[in-house]
Amino acid sequence: DIQMTQSPSSLSASAGDTITISCRASHNISFFLNWYQQKPGRTPELLISAASILHSGVPKRFSGSGSGTDFTLTISSLQLEDVATYYCQQSYSVFTFGGGTKVEF
Amino acid sequence: QVQLVQSGGAVVQPGGSLRLSCAASGFTFSNFGMHWVRQAPGKGLEWVAYIWYDASNSYYEDSVKGRFTISRDSSKNMVFLQMNSLGAEDTAVYYCARNADRGYPPAPYFDHWGQGTLVTVSS
Numbered sequence: 078d079i080q081m082t083q084s085p086s087s088l089s090a091s092a093g094d095t096i097t098i099s100c101r102a103s104h105n106i107s108f109f110l111n112w113y114q115q116k117p118g119r120t121p122e123l124l125i126s127a128a129s130i131l132h133s134g135v136p137k138r139f140s141g142s143g144s145g146t147d148f149t150l151t152i153s154s155l156q157l158e159d160v161a162t163y164y165c166q167q168s169y170s171v172f173t174f175g176g177g178t179k180v181e182f
Numbered sequence: 183q184v185q186l187v188q189s190g191g192a193v194v195q196p197g198g199s200l201r202l203s204c205a206a207s208g209f210t211f212s213n214f215g216m217h218w219v220r221q222a223p224g225k226g227l228e229w230v231a232y233i234w235y236d237a238s239n240s241y242y243e244d245s246v247k248g249r250f251t252i253s254r255d256s257s258k259n260m261v262f263l264q265m266n267s268l269g270a271e272d273t274a275v276y277y278c279a280r281n282a283d284r285g286y287p288p289a290p291y292f293d294h295w296g297q298g299t300l301v302t303v304s305s
Contacts, residue, residue, distance in 0.1 A: 078244070108289060109289050109290075111291040111292070113227070113292070115227075120277065120295045120296070120297060120298060121219075121227060121277070121292075121295055122295070123291055123292060123293050126282075126284060126289065126291035126293075127284055127285060127289040127291070130284065132293070162226075164226065164227050166227075166229075166291075166292075168289060168290040168291060171229070171232070171241050171243075172217070172229040172232070172290075173229065174219075174226060174227040174228065174229060175226075176226050177226040177227070
């Protein structure tokens with residue numbers, strides 16, 4: 078089984094900051110990595126697929142990078158509406174989510 | 183627009199059974215695989231099960247293998263999760279989600295989610 082480890086588990090930031098969230102896979106997953114955002118009390122939403130492809134309608138301040146085992150989600154010019162928990166997910170071998178990163182102000 | 187409307191959540195006793203439903207609309211259901219994902223209270227997301235677009239294959243997370251069954255009825259545009267031998271560890275909000283993919287080889291992702299339905303296993 079492929080394990081996904083996110084770091085940090087939580088972070089506090091301010092409006093306008095640039096933040097990065099890391100995701101590490103226990104095996105090489107090539108580019109089979111997705112990112113989701115879950116706002117408090119809401120359903121998860123897709124942000125990025127295939128490591129770096131921004132989903133339709135997602136603001137351009139979100140970006141993804143990486144391949145193999147190490148991946149990064151970057152949010153630039155952080156806004157209040159970005160308060161949420163962010164999950165990475167591998168889709169190389171069935172599916173596994175990371176533990177999540179809670180972003181707070 | 184794509185809609186996934188869920189039903190079936192309930193309080194069930196340990197050892198009991200429950201069937202969750204997810205009604206799809208706004209897209210050609212028979213062209214897409216479907217997933218179930220769960221989230222225990224205050225915890226992260228956990229993928230549970232996946233069924234191919236044509237129901238020819240299904241896959242399960244290890245802890246639910248042999249207890250849960252995913253199925254679909256393309257004549258009704260619905261996907262189901264039959265859950266048996268439920269335990270406290272199955273208490274969670276369950277989401278259905280549509281599978282999409284891009285590129286070659288196809289890289290899957292979950293592009294639309296249902297609203298979630300709560301399953302509570304308690305005596």
